[in-house]
Amino acid sequence: MTKEQLINGLNEDLAAEWGTIMRYTYQSSRALGLRGAELRDIFEQEIPDELGHAKYLTDAIADLGGDPTTQPKTFDKPEDLKGMVELDLKMELNDVENYSRHAKLAEDLGMTALKVKLEEMAADESEHARDLRRILRGM
Numbered sequence: 001m002t003k004e005q006l007i008n009g010l011n012e013d014l015a016a017e018w019g020t021i022m023r024y025t026y027q028s029s030r031a032l033g034l035r036g037a038e039l040r041d042i043f044e045q046e047i048p049d050e051l052g053h054a055k056y057l058t059d060a061i062a063d064l065g066g067d068p069t070t071q072p073k074t075f076d077k078p079e080d081l082k083g084m085v086e087l088d089l090k091m092e093l094n095d096v097e098n099y100s101r102h103a104k105l106a107e108d109l110g111m112t113a114l115k116v117k118l119e120e121m122a123a124d125e126s127e128h129a130r131d132l133r134r135i136l137r138g139m
């Protein structure tokens with residue numbers, strides 16, 4: 001396990017966060033109708049959390065001597081509201097998995113603070129996933 005692997009992993013997480021910020025911003029504008037108006041609020045509420053994650057990762061990568069990415073991960077653009085929420089749930093669950101995996105990498109390298117913070121971020125994404133699952137159940 002090397003520091004380079006950790007930097008690469010964190011850069012993938014960062015690209016995912018930039019993509020998530022763009023996805024929620026995009027979806028909040030494309031969510032139409034009465035139900036869409038509710039979703040718009042929910043998407044917008046998620047953005048500050050994701051921005052906090054992106055800021056943390058940018059600092060962490062720079063501190064490790066890496067170059068923090070500014071390229072977002074691309075995302076699908078479902079037209080319908082249910083498709084949007086399904087996609088978001090899938091992406092949030094991916095994030096939970098990746099943060100948990102990278103927390104273990106940080107632990108192996110003896111970086112306790114980073115490990116704990118990545119676990120906290122995994123927990124944040126897991127809460128986002130729970131919110132989305134609730135919404136999806138009623139659609």
Ligand SMILES: [Fe+2]
Nearest residue numbers: 017049050053
């Ligand atoms: Fe996030």
Ligand SMILES: [Fe+2]
Nearest residue numbers: 092124125128
């Ligand atoms: Fe999230």
